[in-house]
Structures are given as structure tokens and as C-alpha cells.
Amino acid sequence: MLNQTYEPLHICDVKRAVTLVLMQKASVVLTADHLYLHSVSQAFPVPSVIRIHQYIHVQHWEAVLNKTNIFRRDNYTCQYCGAHGVPLTIDHVIPKVRGGGDTWGNLVTACVDCNNRKGNHLPEEVGFKLRNQPRKPHKIHTMQRFTAAPIEEWRPYLFLD
Ligand SMILES: [Zn+2]
DSSP states (O other), X not given: OBOTTSOBOOOOOHHHHHHHHHTTSEEEEEEEEXXXXXXXXXXXXXXXXXXXXXXXXXXXXXXXXXXXXXXXXXXXXXXXXXXXXXXXXXXXXSOGGGTOOSSTTTEEEEEHHHHHHHTTSOGGGGTXXXXXXXXXXXXXHHHHHXXXXXXXXXXXXXXXX
């Protein structure tokens, strides 16, 4: 769902999108390929991107710093070895005992092995390299991640092209 100004607002299901369009609160920007909603006598193309008619003032969105959101940001992948689908922990890049804080920039997802090997060292001291620079997620990144692979046609609207 796009704001009146075409900035992405959020992701809604098809039912809500169709309802907004039928209520003339939004227009269809893009339809999904080969997908139709059928009534008794008609077939409507399924909306994939809609734009609402009235500008919605968006409140400042802040990601909450917690374990789940760090795992999510890091795609449930160890940021040192790339392991996925293994038990995960949160690692302080700069260990707490060396002054590292509980911040988006200092907390990363690590598998149990890497966390144990790293201990109270800096990554470079044990030959580890971060796969991604940890930072605070923004709403647009969250939406980009959510839609990364499956919905190609959304890419231009999420500034991925
Ligand atoms: Zn690892």
C-alpha cells in the first residue's frame, strides 16, 4: 500500500486492498500477473500495489531493540560464519566487559559456536569478519526484507531498482 505521495506505507492483504479500492479510497497502481478474483459473473484482477487517495501522516517509526528484532534484521543468520537454521545467540561485537553497549550497532546474531569462540574478544582478534555492518533497521528495510524475493513487481516501489 502506497501513500498518496507513492511512498510505501505497509503491506496489507488482498481483501483489504480490494475493499479500499471498491470504497474508492485507493486506486490500483499495479495488478498481480494472472491472478483474478472471481465473482459469479465477473473476474477482477488482483491488486498488487495500491495507492490511497488521502495522504496519511506517518508517525516516526522506530524498531524496538530486542532479541527477536536483531535475529530478524540479520535474517536468522550467524553474522560471523553465515550459519542458518542453528541455535542462535546475541553477540556483543565489542564485548560488554570492554565497553560495548546494548545498541543496534553493537549487537549481532551469532551461532553458539562463534559466540563461544569469540568470547570477550573483538572480531578481528579471533579472525572473524562481520558479514554485514549492524545498524538500526528502518521501516523501508523491513519492507524490503519482507518482500525481497517473491514479489518482483514491488521492487520499484521499495526503491530496490
Ligand atoms: Zn557462526
